[in-house]
Amino acid sequence: MNPKPSEHLLHALHAHQQQHRFVSDQAICDIASRLNLPRAQVEAVTEFYSFFHRNPRGRFDLLFSTCTSCGDLSLQQALCEKLGINAGETRGDGLVSIGEASCIGMCDHGASLLINGLPLHSLDSERIGKIAELIEAETALEAWPAEWFKIDDHIHRADLLLQEPLESGAALRVVEAEGADAALEKIRFSDLRGRGGAGFSTAQKWQFCREAEGESRYVICNADEGEPGTFKDRVLLTSYADAVFEGMALCARIINAKQGYIYLRGEYRYLLESLEAALATRREVGLLGSSILGIDGFDFDIAIVVGAGAYICGEESALIESLEEKCGNPRIRPPFPVTSGYMGKPTVVNNVETLAAAAGIVIHGERWFRGAGTWQSRGTKILSVSGDCAKPGIYEYPFGITIQDILNQCGAENTQAVQIGGPSGSLIGPSKFDHHIAFEDLATGGSFMIFDSSRDLLEIIHNFTNFFAHESCGFCTPCRVGTTLLKNGMDKVCSGHGTAHDLDELKATAALVSRRSHCGLGVTAPNPIRDGLKHFPELFEARLLHQEMEPEFNLDASLEEARQLTHRDDAEAHL
Ligand SMILES: Cc1cc2nc3c(=O)[nH]c(=O)nc-3n(C[C@H](O)[C@H](O)[C@H](O)COP(=O)(O)O)c2cc1C
Numbered sequence: 001m002n003p004k005p006s007e008h009l010l011h012a013l014h015a016h017q018q019q020h021r022f023v024s025d026q027a028i029c030d031i032a033s034r035l036n037l038p039r040a041q042v043e044a045v046t047e048f049y050s051f052f053h054r055n056p057r058g059r060f061d062l063l064f065s066t067c068t069s070c071g072d073l074s075l076q077q078a079l080c081e082k083l084g085i086n087a088g089e090t091r092g093d094g095l096v097s098i099g100e101a102s103c104i105g106m107c108d109h110g111a112s113l114l115i116n117g118l119p120l121h122s123l124d125s126e127r128i129g130k131i132a133e134l135i136e137a138e139t140a141l142e143a144w145p146a147e148w149f150k151i152d153d154h155i156h157r158a159d160l161l162l163q164e165p166l167e168s169g170a171a172l173r174v175v176e177a178e179g180a181d182a183a184l185e186k187i188r189f190s191d192l193r194g195r196g197g198a199g200f201s202t203a204q205k206w207q208f209c210r211e212a213e214g215e216s217r218y219v220i221c222n223a224d225e226g227e228p229g230t231f232k233d234r235v236l237l238t239s240y241a242d243a244v245f246e247g248m249a250l251c252a253r254i255i256n257a258k259q260g261y262i263y264l265r266g267e268y269r270y271l272l273e274s275l276e277a278a279l280a281t282r283r284e285v286g287l288l289g290s291s292i293l294g295i296d297g298f299d300f301d302i303a304i305v306v307g308a309g310a311y312i313c314g315e316e317s318a319l320i321e322s323l324e325e326k327c328g329n330p331r332i333r334p335p336f337p338v339t340s341g342y343m344g345k346p347t348v349v350n351n352v353e354t355l356a357a358a359a360g361i362v363i364h365g366e367r368w369f370r371g372a373g374t375w376q377s378r379g380t381k382i383l384s385v386s387g388d389c390a391k392p393g394i395y396e397y398p399f400g401i402t403i404q405d406i407l408n409q410c411g412a413e414n415t416q417a418v419q420i421g422g423p424s425g426s427l428i429g430p431s432k433f434d435h436h437i438a439f440e441d442l443a444t445g446g447s448f449m450i451f452d453s454s455r456d457l458l459e460i461i462h463n464f465t466n467f468f469a470h471e472s473c474g475f476c477t478p479c480r481v482g483t484t485l486l487k488n489g490m491d492k493v494c495s496g497h498g499t500a501h502d503l504d505e506l507k508a509t510a511a512l513v514s515r516r517s518h519c520g521l522g523v524t525a526p527n528p529i530r531d532g533l534k535h536f537p538e539l540f541e542a543r544l545l546h547q548e549m550e551p552e553f554n555l556d557a558s559l560e561e562a563r564q565l566t567h568r569d570d571a572e573a574h575l
Pocket residue numbers: 193194195196197198199200222223224225226227311312313314315316317349350351352354355519520521
């Protein structure tokens with residue numbers, strides 16, 4: 001099995017759903033037989049990914065972002081009222097469905113939603129009113145105001161990577177002149193560490209893969225970018241895609257891979273056309289395909305596979321499962337992808353930014369890169385800054401910049417807290433604003449979310465906890481059950497029904513989920529609660545009931561349905 005993108009199961013399901021607005025039993029059978037896959041696999045995949053539906057969706061299918069930076073559910077409610085529909089439902093006439101999605105990567109564009117898969121941003125009550133009118137009039141999306149769909153890069157600070165685009169083919173020409181060993185050494189001396197979060201040495205990863213046994217090898221660009229508050233890969237793929245392709249081809253030359261994949265998050269499907277066009281241009285000029293740069297045996301091509309709304313597919317082994325047309329459940333590791341990845345073959349998985357940086361290093365030399373940053377975190381980091389500040393957007397800084405400097409430069413005032421690295425990262429208060437963005441201090445895959453003093457921080461923590469409960473893939477019990485228990489605990493505390501006993505329960509559950517989960521999602525899911533209790537205990541205290549215990553389950557309320565069914569509401573029908 002080595003599916004061409006046009007025949008990939010996710011693409012077949014997407015194409016079907018676009019046309020029919022849901023995936024029926026019959027469609028599952030047809031797709032399974034056409035792709036020669038087991039029916040059970042196609043059904044499981046359809047149900048795993050949140051962008052596929054088993055019941056018909058409306059002709060206008062809206063998903064409001066639930067992110068604290070690009071979401072505003074009061075606007076969802078306003079639209080529901082205008083259209084006479086409840087959130088989570090499809091209207092009886094089949095015109096419209098309204099639902100929710102986790103962060104859609106539009107955090108620098110204000111409140112946003114996906115409509116039939118396209119991001120629509122800068123929502124406010126006026127725009128919601130116009131959207132309702134356009135939907136009721138059944139106006140085709142092509143006739144909606146184009147500026148609603150125009151997505152800007154918002155680059156406010158450019159450094160090594162964003163200053164000027166790389167010349168196409170430049171890194172490959174250096175490899176041709178100096179050799180693959182020398183190129184790998186440059187990357188090693190640059191001390192480039194992965195930008196996807198974990199910070200593993202890129203040269204080491206490529207070397208392991210190069211040395212692993214196997215006839216074929218693969219390069220995968222991880223463009224899943226699902227961590228709430230992160231949108232820097234969106235910008236790289238919009239305006240610097242060629243540098244990313246260059247990095248992939250460079251990696252292929254070094255590890256001897258013939259095929260590469262970009263795993264693009266479903267929320268960025270709108271980028272597919274421009275990315276395909278950029279790949280076609282590279283093929284035309286001999287930078288992809290057979291005999292690249294005229295070098296006999298240097299054959300490499302890149303295909304794009306588009307995900308379907310599953311945060312877990314950013315985890316590299318889940319991503320590989322998804323590429324292999326399966327549910328995105330993380331694998332047991334070891335073996336690691338460098339020895340047994342895509343199709344069981346040695347595979348490098350790198351973040352978008354890592355690949356672009358590798359290309360720059362080979363062109364400009366390791367000193368160009370090592371000269372910036374700290375001694376444990378070389379080079380620059382591209383940050384996605386969002387939340388309560390005057391200038392949300394992209395900021396590329398040398399590692400070592402302090403939180404306070406970033407806050408000053410993006411125009412943040414009265415900052416109560418900053419979430420570094422998204423919900424799976426660290427929540428810090430002003431006492432830590434003199435700390436640095438660096439692997440050895442505050443590490444981030446790119447998300448930098450700002451909350452000023454007007455925000456209810458407990459609700460922010462609640463939102464992040466809901467996010468993990470929603471995105472848990474369900475494969476292992478500690479995370480599947482534990483993230484829901486954490487969510488229930490936060491529901492109770494935030495609604496003012498929590499007691500000191502509930503906080504103890506939250507702490508114990510958080511420790512268990514973190515210690516016993518199978519993959520990084522579960523390990524980091526309790527971070528918002530852990531940091532909240534550590535740095536902002538007074539917020540929890542203030543919301544507590546001062547009694548020993550409040551039952552989690554209201555038995556009397558749970559009997560309400562039975563009372564209605566039996567038309568009873570007398571004293572005997574209550575506890
Ligand atoms: C739940 C989860 C989600 C992740 N999401 C992403 C992602 O969206 N993009 C990414 O590059 N890495 C993500 N990672 C990290 C990847 O597993 C992997 O470490 C990374 O792609 C390696 O690339 P790098 O070495 O260039 O950082 C995620 C990890 C976990 C546990």
